[in-house]
Amino acid sequence: MIGHDGRGEKWAPDPWHAPRQTAASGRRTTGRTPPSGSAPRVTGPQPQPVDPDRPTVLGFTIAPGVTGLLALALVFVRPLNSSAGLPFALLLICVVQVLAYLIIRRTEVAVLSRSWLISLLATAGLLPLLALKADLLREPYTLADHGGTAPVLIATLIVLLFIVVVALWSWIAHATTAELSALALLPLALLVPAALGVQSTIEQREALEVVGESALFAAGATLLAWSMPRGARLIVPPIAFLIQFIALWTAGRGPTFSESSGNIVALLYWLTMILTGVMTVVLPFAAAWLRRAIARYEGTGNRAVGIVERTGGTGDKA
Secondary structure (H helix, E strand, C coil): CCEECCCCCEECCCCCCCCEECCCCCCEECCCCCCCCCCCCCCCCCCCCCCCCHHHHHHCCHHHHHHHHHHHHHCCCCCCCCCCCCCHHHHHHHHHHHHHHHHHCCCCCHHHHHHHHHHHHHHHHHHHHHHHHHHHHCCCCCCCCCCCCHHHHHHHHHHHHHHHHHHHHHHHHCCCCHHHHHHHHHHHHHHHHHHHCCCCCCCHHHHHHHHHHHHHHHHHHHHHHHCCCCHHHHHHHHHHHHHHHHHHHHCCCCCCCCCCCCHHHHHHHHHHHHHHHHHHHHHHHHHHHHHHHHHHHHHHHHHHHHHHHHHCCCCCCC
């Protein structure tokens, strides 16, 4: 049909196209196309946000997992776990940890070497200190008014200082990934209630059992954190520490001291436990605060550089 517009010119309406059905989608479409320059509307499922730290969390299960399995396997190797002579079994574990740390830190996944370093610090550094502290806590007649508390006070101070120093390192090293700071510390933190709960002198066989159970529990907790959303990982370390402490206490490996000892012994025990547990709670939030502080500092520096570049670096001239 041809008509006339107001100026007397002929015009014809646009041809009409029937809706057609595409084979790929099965939906009916019209012949009209979106205007040029407009963004196409996405009707499919939206992509899920990527968690860049998820592979790292999974990698943090390797060091405690290997350490725990090796320690429990060496429990059954009598020539190596003998109490007489050098602790060959513990030395073997330390050698494996050192080699893994040196090899991994030169690869593309160098961040995983941190978990091997903390496992090494737990085995070679914290374990002997906890064994000495546990023996001193069980010593009879440890009374403040008799002057017999100096050894246990010094041992407790060294243990707490060791834990705080490692926690500070983990805080700084994982400032950009807050939830990893406490997860990385977990093998060392779980060693504290496991070692202090031993009711006898910690020989090499008992040390292997303590390292094995605490390391495997840390690996399991880290694996659980890997399967959880990023924000929920913050609660895994303190809950794992609390569950292990309750389980050990239920199994008869809780705080037990000599009846002739004073209240100072129980105080030092609980001080060590509370400080270790607090570290698992505070570290992620402290790391998140440090990350924001670094971001603000870098943002201020970038703005200052931009101002200098715009002014040509000459400043105001009279």
